[in-house]
Amino acid sequence: MRPAYDDPRTTDQPITRARPPPRAARGRRLGEEPLTEHLVDPDVPRDLHAFIAGLPKAELHVHHVGSASPRIVSELAARHADSKVPTDPEALVDYFTFTDFAHFIDVYLSVVDLIRTPEDVRLLTYEVARDMARQQVRYAELTITPFSSTRRGIDEGAFMDAIEDARKAAEAEFGTVLRWCFDIPGEAGLESAEETARLATDDRLRPEGLVSFGLGGPEIGVARPQFKPYFDRAIAAGLHSVPHAGETTGPQTVWDALIDLRAERIGHGTSSAQDPKLLAHLAERRIPLEVCPTSNIATRAVRTLDEHPIKEFVRAGVPVTINSDDPPMFGTDLNNEYAVAARLLGLDERGLADLAKNGVEASFLDAPGKARIADEIDTYTAAWLAS
Numbered sequence: 541m542r543p544a545y546d547d548p549r550t551t552d553q554p555i556t557r558a559r560p561p562p563r564a565a566r567g568r569r570l571g572e573e574p575l576t577e578h579l580v581d582p583d584v585p586r587d588l589h590a591f592i593a594g595l596p597k598a599e600l601h602v603h604h605v606g607s608a609s610p611r612i613v614s615e616l617a618a619r620h621a622d623s624k625v626p627t628d629p630e631a632l633v634d635y636f637t638f639t640d641f642a643h644f645i646d647v648y649l650s651v652v653d654l655i656r657t658p659e660d661v662r663l664l665t666y667e668v669a670r671d672m673a674r675q676q677v678r679y680a681e682l683t684i685t686p687f688s689s690t691r692r693g694i695d696e697g698a699f700m701d702a703i704e705d706a707r708k709a710a711e712a713e714f715g716t717v718l719r720w721c722f723d724i725p726g727e728a729g730l731e732s733a734e735e736t737a738r739l740a741t742d743d744r745l746r747p748e749g750l751v752s753f754g755l756g757g758p759e760i761g762v763a764r765p766q767f768k769p770y771f772d773r774a775i776a777a778g779l780h781s782v783p784h785a786g787e788t789t790g791p792q793t794v795w796d797a798l799i800d801l802r803a804e805r806i807g808h809g810t811s812s813a814q815d816p817k818l819l820a821h822l823a824e825r826r827i828p829l830e831v832c833p834t835s836n837i838a839t840r841a842v843r844t845l846d847e848h849p850i851k852e853f854v855r856a857g858v859p860v861t862i863n864s865d866d867p868p869m870f871g872t873d874l875n876n877e878y879a880v881a882a883r884l885l886g887l888d889e890r891g892l893a894d895l896a897k898n899g900v901e902a903s904f905l906d907a908p909g910k911a912r913i914a915d916e917i918d919t920y921t922a923a924w925l926a927s
């Protein structure tokens with residue numbers, strides 16, 4: 541599968557706050573919101589793309605290393621010339637074309653291998669926040685896998701300092717609030733679970749921005765229940781539980797995540813659609829799914845976007861949030877995921893605003909923080925519809 545994109549991003553593009561453009565500007569290129577210009581879905585009216593580009597948003601499911609843009613990847617690949625990762629952004633398009641989920645993880649880990657120093661960590665985190673701010677992302681819970689970095693020799697304290705330094709700089713300079721989810725790379729075994737739980741719960745190390753605890757990587761052969769003791773520790777330390785489940789395996793994995801890992805949100809949860817009782821449970825308990833449509837196609841978890849079960853989730857009353865997962869690797873970004881959702885669900889501006897508010901509501905922000913972004917979404921939408 542070939543994600544069709546080129547990357548027009550540069551570091552010097554300005555970041556502007558959401559303001560509906562004048563009606564005359566709609567339907568043509570919006571110079572200051574260029575991120576989705578290369579991703580315009582012809583089945584979604586250009587007006588709606590422009591609305592999405594300015595809509596304030598929260599992102600709840602997006603990976604740290606998986607958010608490295610071609611510009612960041614090529615900069616890191618040039619710094620570490622022994623890597624097999626291409627330095628040419630054009631060649632990265634081929635490199636980020638996956639045959640299946642296992643291939644995706646192989647490629648993902650080759651990019652992880654490029655993050656070798658605390659300065660690499662800081663650069664990546666800060667630049668990811670810049671890309672988010674350009675898409676009017678006000679708040680993001682970024683999934684970080686500290687085990688992958690510490691086992692590659694980055695000092696744990698220096699790692700925490702690097703992400704925190706970038707978080708504070710990003711909030712001050714871009715206005716985007718970042719929070720962390722530390723995830724266990726499940727396939728790396730219980731050693732990785734122990735290390736992730738330690739890094740997440742040790743008061744001397746635990747970063748201020750940490751809000752949740754996750755579980756990522758392949759699901760096949762990586763049963764969720766074995767991670768229960770580590771989630772119990774994280775939850776006891778005040779962290780929220782947000783494992784991936786039902787991305788590449790069936791609905792039983794989602795049940796396991798709910799029962800054993802006490803999941804408060806489910807990463808993907810795609811196969812929940814195969815189990816009506818599970819859908820009813822998610823709807824009744826108001827457990828949100830972190831839906832990432834393009835990711836599911838890129839990793840071949842779902843065959844085509846038209847077969848994506850997002851509609852069934854909405855029909856069943858399950859809270860749905862829209863996310864980008866590993867955006868440059870999947871040739872997408874959050875704005876494009878909203879456009880995909882608009883097409884699959886037949887949403888207009890009000891529907892998109894509600895979807896954005898779902899993301900805010902399902903976040904681990906405090907009540908005033910949620911109210912602030914929700915108000916901003918309402919104000920933006922009202923101004924757009926009135927103009």
Ligand SMILES: O=C(O)c1cccc(C(=O)CC[C@H]2O[C@@H](n3cnc4c(=O)[nH]cnc43)[C@H](O)[C@@H]2O)c1
Nearest residue numbers: 603606685688723725727728756757758784865866
């Ligand atoms: O770091 C290692 O040494 C290592 C050794 C063995 C296995 C692993 C992993 O499985 C790392 C998986 C890695 O993938 C991240 N990720 C990004 N996108 C997704 C996704 O859509 N579904 C599941 N995992 C994803 C995850 O956060 C882990 O960091 C590592």
Ligand SMILES: [Zn+2]
Nearest residue numbers: 603784807865
């Ligand atoms: Zn993910």
